[in-house]
Amino acid sequence: MLNNLVSGLSMINQEDGTIPGPALSALETVITFVIVPTALFLVISLIAYAATADRKKSEKSVITHIE
Numbered sequence: 001m002l003n004n005l006v007s008g009l010s011m012i013n014q015e016d017g018t019i020p021g022p023a024l025s026a027l028e029t030v031i032t033f034v035i036v037p038t039a040l041f042l043v044i045s046l047i048a049y050a051a052t053a054d055r056k057k058s059e060k061s062v063i064t065h066i067e
Contacts, residue, residue, distance in 0.1 A: 024032065
């Protein structure tokens with residue numbers, strides 16, 4: 001009886017006429033749903049930080065400033 005319930009659960013989300021694609025391996029799943037989003041977040045964060053970070057003030061040079 002339990003096997004009938006479990007096998008019925010896998011069919012709940014499938015629509016008529018759909019053919020499921022190949023399954024992802026555990027490594028592909030981790031790369032797709034953990035590593036890629038984390039890397040994108042870090043890249044976007046670094047770009048935003050670099051674009052809005054305070055600029056280093058240039059020190060007065062002997063060539064451009066006379067005391």
